[in-house]
Amino acid sequence: MQDRPRRLRRCQLSVPGSSEKMMRKASEMDLDFVFLDLEDAVAPSEKRPARAKIVQALNTLDWGRTTRCVRINDLTTEYAYEDIIEVVEGARENLDVIMLPKAMSAADVQFVDKLLTMMEKKLGLTKRIGIDVLIEEVEAMMQVEAIAASTPRLECLIFGMGDYSASQGISIRDIGGPSGYPGDIWNYQRHKLTIAARAHRIDAVDGPYADFKNPDAYREECRRAMILGMVGKWAIHPAQVAVAQEAFSPSEVDVARARDMIKAYDEALAQGLGAVQYGGKMIDIASVRVVRNLVDRADRIGM
Numbered sequence: 001m002q003d004r005p006r007r008l009r010r011c012q013l014s015v016p017g018s019s020e021k022m023m024r025k026a027s028e029m030d031l032d033f034v035f036l037d038l039e040d041a042v043a044p045s046e047k048r049p050a051r052a053k054i055v056q057a058l059n060t061l062d063w064g065r066t067t068r069c070v071r072i073n074d075l076t077t078e079y080a081y082e083d084i085i086e087v088v089e090g091a092r093e094n095l096d097v098i099m100l101p102k103a104m105s106a107a108d109v110q111f112v113d114k115l116l117t118m119m120e121k122k123l124g125l126t127k128r129i130g131i132d133v134l135i136e137e138v139e140a141m142m143q144v145e146a147i148a149a150s151t152p153r154l155e156c157l158i159f160g161m162g163d164y165s166a167s168q169g170i171s172i173r174d175i176g177g178p179s180g181y182p183g184d185i186w187n188y189q190r191h192k193l194t195i196a197a198r199a200h201r202i203d204a205v206d207g208p209y210a211d212f213k214n215p216d217a218y219r220e221e222c223r224r225a226m227i228l229g230m231v232g233k234w235a236i237h238p239a240q241v242a243v244a245q246e247a248f249s250p251s252e253v254d255v256a257r258a259r260d261m262i263k264a265y266d267e268a269l270a271q272g273l274g275a276v277q278y279g280g281k282m283i284d285i286a287s288v289r290v291v292r293n294l295v296d297r298a299d300r301i302g303m
Contacts, residue, residue, distance in 0.1 A: 004155055005130060007067050007096075008032035008300055009205050009232040011244035012158075016041035017050040017070070020057065027061035029241060032232070035069040035099050035132075038083050047079050055090030067096045069132065074102035075111065084112065088119050088129065097130040097155065102163065104139050106150035113151040128153065135193055136160030136207075137167045148196040156203040158234070159193050161186055162210075184224055194229045204230045212237035222247035231297075255298040258291035 012033045015026045026034050036054045038047055058068055072083035084098060100112050109131060116129050131154050135144055148157060165172050190206065197204035206225035209218045222233050222244055233244045261278050265288045268276035275284040
């Protein structure tokens with residue numbers, strides 16, 4: 001079994017696959033992850049032409065370090081399988097990830113996995129294309145553990161609170177925004193999804209926040225997701241990118257402290273000790289596990 005790639009997902013920027021201008025602009029940004037959209041952002045009459053535009057953008061634009069993803073249409077539509085076939089055949093190694101929306105079960109993810117496996121063999125591709133999955137229906141949330149375990153090709157679960165709100169009958173004015181509910185209305189869903197993802201060593205990412213002119217509220221939603229163990233959040237507008245990538249990055253001070261703590265603990269182990277005092281507090285293996293996560297994230301960012 002191949003190891004999963006270690007990708008940064010502090011921010012996943014959504015870009016309409018029908019807009020050559022927007023895709024070009026996205027390629028010029030300093031991004032962790034971009035997904036070129038064939039689903040909600042593209043009108044039905046433009047879905048088929050958008051495939052060719054996406055392939056052209058993947059093959060001709062310089063995306064630098066950015067992970068390149070395409071969100072296909074969901075498996076209940078007539079577009080989904082041809083989305084995969086045309087994009088993969090056209091872009092080949094210039095595509096990193098397929099994003100599957102509205103997955104309802106492990107079988108949905110396995111269908112995409114098997115189709116990609118056949119195509120990789122046919123085309124002689126030298127790398128494995130990953131799968132990110134959107135959890136955005138109540139049925140999917142009930143099956144999230146099975147979905148997380150569905151295939152080694154799966155890399156990330158994303159909480160899509162827009163469609164999920166409709167599925168559960170939740171009344172909200174703006175996607176991802178305040179609801180009037182006392183406390184965080186999304187705490188349970190974020191928590192449940194993140195636990196499933198972590199248990200299967202995959203990433204958990206939070207979905208969109210519609211009011212892109214409110215960076216403070218967006219930053220707060222990033223903070224809530226990050227505290228629960230999510231590694232990033234969607235951006236529906238370029239203005240949100242820097243906010244998310246900063247919010248999901250540790251500070252230099254915290255990174256330096258974490259590295260010092262690990263060093264102190266390793267020195268204690270070498271002396272046969274199971275715990276050591278650091279900064280006026282006792283630290284042990286549990287403390288070090290927490291800060292190793294922080295250092296791992298910092299290493300992936302290049303801090």
